[in-house]
Amino acid sequence: MLSTIARAAQQPSRMASRAFVSTWSSVPQGPPDAILGVTEAFKRDADPKKMNLGVGAYRDDNGKPYVLEAVKKAEAILLEQNLDKEYAGITGVPDFTKAAAKLAYGDESPVLSNLAITQSISGTGALNIGANFFSTFYPHAKNIYVPNPTWGNHNAIFSRAGLKVEKYGYFDKSTNGLNINAMLEDIKNAPKNSIVLLHACAHNPTGVDPTQEQWNEIAQVVKDQGHFPFFDMAYQGFASGDCTKDAYALRKFVADGHQVVLSQSFAKNMGLYGERAGSFSIVCADADEKSRVESQLKILIRPMYSNPPIHGARLVNTVLNTPELKQLWLDEVKTMAERIISMRTKLRNHLEADFGSKKNWEHVTNQIGMFCYSGMTPEQVDKIKDDWHVYLTRDGRISMAGVSSGNVKYLAEAIHNVTKD
Amino acid sequence: MSVFNTVAQAPADVIFSLTAGYKADKHPQKINVGVGAFRTDELKPYVLPVVKKADTILFNNADLDHEYLPIAGEPSYTRAATKLILGDNSPAIAQGRTGAVQTISGTGANHTGAAFLAAHFKGSGKVYISNPTWANHRNIFASLGFDVQEYPYWHPATKSLDYEGMINTIREAPSGSIFILHPCAHNPTGVDPTQEQWKGIADAMREKNQFTFFDCAYQGFASGDLDKDAWAVRYFVEQGFELFVAQSFAKNFGLYGERAGNLTFVCKTPEDTKRVLSQFEKLQRSEISNPPAYGSRIVDIVLNDPALYAEWKENLKYMSSRIIDMRQKLYQHLVDLKTPGTWNHIVDQIGMFSFTGLKAPQVKVMIEKYHIYLTDNGRISMAGLSNSNVEYFARAVDDVVRNVQV
Numbered sequence: 001m002l003s004t005i006a007r008a009a010q011q012p013s014r015m016a017s018r019a020f021v022s023t024w025s026s027v028p029q030g031p032p033d034a035i036l037g038v039t040e041a042f043k044r045d046a047d048p049k050k051m052n053l054g055v056g057a058y059r060d061d062n063g064k065p066y067v068l069e070a071v072k073k074a075e076a077i078l079l080e081q082n083l084d085k086e087y088a089g090i091t092g093v094p095d096f097t098k099a100a101a102k103l104a105y106g107d108e109s110p111v112l113s114n115l116a117i118t119q120s121i122s123g124t125g126a127l128n129i130g131a132n133f134f135s136t137f138y139p140h141a142k143n144i145y146v147p148n149p150t151w152g153n154h155n156a157i158f159s160r161a162g163l164k165v166e167k168y169g170y171f172d173k174s175t176n177g178l179n180i181n182a183m184l185e186d187i188k189n190a191p192k193n194s195i196v197l198l199h200a201c202a203h204n205p206t207g208v209d210p211t212q213e214q215w216n217e218i219a220q221v222v223k224d225q226g227h228f229p230f231f232d233m234a235y236q237g238f239a240s241g242d243c244t245k246d247a248y249a250l251r252k253f254v255a256d257g258h259q260v261v262l263s264q265s266f267a268k269n270m271g272l273y274g275e276r277a278g279s280f281s282i283v284c285a286d287a288d289e290k291s292r293v294e295s296q297l298k299i300l301i302r303p304m305y306s307n308p309p310i311h312g313a314r315l316v317n318t319v320l321n322t323p324e325l326k327q328l329w330l331d332e333v334k335t336m337a338e339r340i341i342s343m344r345t346k347l348r349n350h351l352e353a354d355f356g357s358k359k360n361w362e363h364v365t366n367q368i369g370m371f372c373y374s375g376m377t378p379e380q381v382d383k384i385k386d387d388w389h390v391y392l393t394r395d396g397r398i399s400m401a402g403v404s405s406g407n408v409k410y411l412a413e414a415i416h417n418v419t420k421d
Numbered sequence: 422m423s424v425f426n427t428v429a430q431a432p433a434d435v436i437f438s439l440t441a442g443y444k445a446d447k448h449p450q451k452i453n454v455g456v457g458a459f460r461t462d463e464l465k466p467y468v469l470p471v472v473k474k475a476d477t478i479l480f481n482n483a484d485l486d487h488e489y490l491p492i493a494g495e496p497s498y499t500r501a502a503t504k505l506i507l508g509d510n511s512p513a514i515a516q517g518r519t520g521a522v523q524t525i526s527g528t529g530a531n532h533t534g535a536a537f538l539a540a541h542f543k544g545s546g547k548v549y550i551s552n553p554t555w556a557n558h559r560n561i562f563a564s565l566g567f568d569v570q571e572y573p574y575w576h577p578a579t580k581s582l583d584y585e586g587m588i589n590t591i592r593e594a595p596s597g598s599i600f601i602l603h604p605c606a607h608n609p610t611g612v613d614p615t616q617e618q619w620k621g622i623a624d625a626m627r628e629k630n631q632f633t634f635f636d637c638a639y640q641g642f643a644s645g646d647l648d649k650d651a652w653a654v655r656y657f658v659e660q661g662f663e664l665f666v667a668q669s670f671a672k673n674f675g676l677y678g679e680r681a682g683n684l685t686f687v688c689k690t691p692e693d694t695k696r697v698l699s700q701f702e703k704l705q706r707s708e709i710s711n712p713p714a715y716g717s718r719i720v721d722i723v724l725n726d727p728a729l730y731a732e733w734k735e736n737l738k739y740m741s742s743r744i745i746d747m748r749q750k751l752y753q754h755l756v757d758l759k760t761p762g763t764w765n766h767i768v769d770q771i772g773m774f775s776f777t778g779l780k781a782p783q784v785k786v787m788i789e790k791y792h793i794y795l796t797d798n799g800r801i802s803m804a805g806l807s808n809s810n811v812e813y814f815a816r817a818v819d820d821v822v823r824n825v826q827v
Contacts, residue, residue, distance in 0.1 A: 030702060065488050071487070085678050087456075101587050124708075153706065285423035
């Protein structure tokens with residue numbers, strides 16, 4: 001068998017022996033993914049003290065991926081139930097989307113009855129559906145304003161769908177906090193009826209969230225300008241540990257009478273990353289509009305992938321709709337969020353107390369969620385990689401999930417050393 | 422005033438609507454021959470025994486987590502899927518000029534391939550789909566901006582392949598047009614070209630420098646033999662074509678809703694392959710980031726384990742045999758009833774679907790009088806027939822053929 005392959009490999013195909021032009025000769029090499037590149041470099045490093053702070057996936061205190069107990073129990077239940085694997089409808093597993101909607105908007109939310117909703121390929125898929133929906137149906141100029149900075153993939157998703165991507169001020173480098181004035185100013189100055197992307201909680205990549213008072217101000221300006229709020233909620237429960245608290249902004253806008261759309265992910269808060277469980281929802285005026293909008297969502301989805309993957313949705317559904325599992329999940333989400341918060345506290349303490357850093361590290365504990373915008377410059381990021389074997393993206397973003405009680409002091413030492421001059 | 426108040430009600434998806442109609446129907450003899458999902462002789466969904474085993478293996482594997490797959494999918498899965506369609510000994514694989522991206526089942530593979538072509542293929546801008554073809558093909562390509570045309574395929578008079586018509590269209594289409602070819606178990610007609618005809622099709626495609634895009638949703642399901650069903654694809658590769666193959670594990674693994682699919686691409690050189698893969702990854706990242714893990718893990722385990730693989734082939738044989746058995750029985754009933762017309766196409770056609778030749782007015786009566794649900798074009802899914810309903814079905818066909826004007 002081996003010799004056949006070897007012989008075949010030596011004989012060029014009939015086509016190849018003639019002069020030919022390859023169909024793909026002008027296809028350029030695509031850019032390497034910034035975040036994956038970090039992990040790849042990390043893997044090649046043999047240093048025992050190395051740390052991967054690029055990964056946007058939760059790790060336990062031993063630096064291992066964490067499969068939630070609630071999810072494990074849900075898996076056992078599913079196996080027991082012996083379900084078939086028939087297609088879900090185009091908009092997915094109905095009990096899943098119902099539960100997802102309640103979790104986001106609130107069990108008793110008045111918008112639930114007229115909510116157009118579809119299961120999606122996690123958060124990315126939800127954003128993609130939303131982007132395409134706006135591109136096709138939004139009756140005003142198709143401009144979407146995103147915070148500066150935002151998750152790298154937002155630009156790619158929205159641009160591909162034909163939306164014009166603009167930025168509003170957000171991160172203040174001098175304070176490593178929110179530049180609320182710039183944010184309000186830019187949103188106010190955006191042409192009326194623009195689409196405004198808002199991270200519902202645990203802003204990615206900065207970890208900087210508006211306070212509740214600031215959210216109230218933002219809601220007012222958005223309303224004054226007739227803008228359309230597009231919420232991206234990838235970390236509900238994961239930010240503060242409290243699902244209700246993390247949904248404040250979304251629910252405030254809804255209560256204020258805004259028409260909103262929402263992209264929801266269960267990748268992080270249920271640890272379901274690769275199972276791709278998410279949803280996209282649109283608050284509609286009435287039952288008729290809900291019906292029309294859902295019918296158009298189906299038209300968008302069918303030629304993309306027909307119907308969504310059932311496994312992740314069934315797991316989420318089982319967890320959210322089984323009271324003991326739901327409570328277990330809420331506790332686990334709280335534990336994950338608390339572990340992150342404790343790492344922030346430890347990191348800051350080590351920097352200030354153990355290494356006597358003169359710099360201001362308040363932002364480490366002020367920021368929230370998986371990511372911390374450390375304030376490190378690209379040069380400092382390179383240095384911390386070369387000298388200390390600590391890997392993070394060049395914007396200075398640290399994934400706190402990669403920090404554990406075993407390495408937080410080392411990290412503080414490394415950061416101190418590259419930032420002290 | 423709602424921003425969406427001008428959004429119009431879109432027409433409901435035909436096939437899903439048909440199923441909804443069937444579900445709502447209370448008639449005791451109702452039959453659903455609409456949707457293409459396999460059913461046992463008890464008309465129940467079928468989770469393959471080997472898949473059940475895989476479910477348990479996955480559940481018991483303490484090392485498994487739910488982390489993200491790589492953007493282009495899990496390599497052990499995509500490689501196994503590519504080997505499955507191109508053959509273990511494919512020279513193209515050995516030469517390093519094949520690649521793959523894991524997709525959301527067959528639709529995702531069609532869409533991702535189409536999106537790539539829309540961005541990178543410098544061609545005529547035209548895509549040719551068979552007349553008829555799977556209902557979703559047109560939209561997949563049209564929604565990405567292609568000018569969708571048809572090539573003749575089904576010959577109503579002979580109820581077989583319109584080979585001349587197909588070849589002529591391939592020759593007459595502008596160079597650099599994309600042709601969607603079904604390598605086996607054509608959906609909806611069940612009519613497949615012979616090997617000789619495939620050779621002629623390949624010649625015509627080469628002459629006019631058309632782009633080959635195979636859509637393979639039924640490997641193993643058509644004849645029961647995985648290699649036989651892949652013959653056309655392997656022939657084209659052997660002939661040196663660059664091509665795409667959209668692969669689905671929905672039917673042959675019964676994984677429908679788990680959405681396990683793959684897009685295999687064959688290039689001329691390893692360098693091309695590398696660049697093409699990088700662009701597929703860029704595309705995938707902006708649409709779904711990375712593919713769903715569960716379904717692909719089942720396929721991965723089975724394809725890569727000799728014992729499970731052998732068991733899968735048995736399960737496949739069971740499914741394809743039941744289909745073939747229903748074809749024989751339906752044909753026999755129609756012959757016994759002396760139903761007007763010729764019916765050997767029922768047994769000559771292959772795969773899950775049969776193009777009965779019934780026309781829309783006849784289909785209407787099938788639904789309304791007999792509570793038998795099939796699509797307007799007369800396509801039936803053989804999987805919806807069983808030993809207990811095939812005679813009722815045959816009698817209904819007999820009635821509408823004799824009595825309904827078309």
